[in-house]
Amino acid sequence: MNLKQQIESYKPYNEQEENDKQLMLKYIDTFEDVLTRKNKMCHFTASNWIVNKERTKVLMIYHNIYKSWAWTGGHADGQSNLLKVALKEAQEETGLENLKLLSEEIYGLQILTVDSHIKKGKFVPSHLHLDCCFLLEAYENEPLKIKEDENSGVKWIDIDKAIEITKEEKMKPIYKKLNKKLKDRAI
Numbered sequence: 001m002n003l004k005q006q007i008e009s010y011k012p013y014n015e016q017e018e019n020d021k022q023l024m025l026k027y028i029d030t031f032e033d034v035l036t037r038k039n040k041m042c043h044f045t046a047s048n049w050i051v052n053k054e055r056t057k058v059l060m061i062y063h064n065i066y067k068s069w070a071w072t073g074g075h076a077d078g079q080s081n082l083l084k085v086a087l088k089e090a091q092e093e094t095g096l097e098n099l100k101l102l103s104e105e106i107y108g109l110q111i112l113t114v115d116s117h118i119k120k121g122k123f124v125p126s127h128l129h130l131d132c133c134f135l136l137e138a139y140e141n142e143p144l145k146i147k148e149d150e151n152s153g154v155k156w157i158d159i160d161k162a163i164e165i166t167k168e169e170k171m172k173p174i175y176k177k178l179n180k181k182l183k184d185r186a187i
Contacts, residue, residue, distance in 0.1 A: 003035075003044070003080045004028050007132070010106050013181055016173070020111045024130050034130065035076045042111075042128035046086035047073030049107060049178045050099070050136045051159065058162045059138060061093050062153030065117055068167035069157065071175075073131070082106075086134040094154050095145025100137040108133035108181065110174050133178065
């Protein structure tokens with residue numbers, strides 16, 4: 001299934017997801033380059049909500065650019081298989097080797113605003129991330145590893161504290177949504 005079909009078949013959880021789904025599909029139809037950062041307005045990213053087996057903790061990284069605890073994830077960079085991107089990013093950013101995919105389906109859809117910033121000495125203008133989040137499970141006792149060029153911390157956090165610990169106000173409703181979805185469905 002290609003990315004457009006995957007998004008078309010996604011059943012939105014709430015009004016935010018319904019609106020973002022429609023915009024994502026419009027952007028796919030409008031722009032040829034939504035899978036690369038060459039599109040300065042909007043491009044696809046893949047993120048992860050990594051939980052422990054008991055569903056009581058989430059694994060987060062301390063993101064160097066945003067100076068906040070956050071989920072793992074990254075840019076599609078031309079890859080249309082966002083699940084593949086999500087898994088690669090989860091491994092690179094946490095050092096985990098034994099990640100269990102809880103579903104091949106997208107777990108959450110969101111369009112995120114990114115403020116202008118400097119990355120690797122270069123200016124990056126404000127833009128949108130068209131994000132598809134995936135649900136993963138990992139063992140709490142597996143060794144964690146920092147990816148120094150992107151994060152300065154990796155730790156398990158009580159799932160309800162994930163909302164409190166992030167300094168990014170725009171992410172709080174997203175993390176709340178992901179936690180509520182987790183509690184609403186038995187996975």
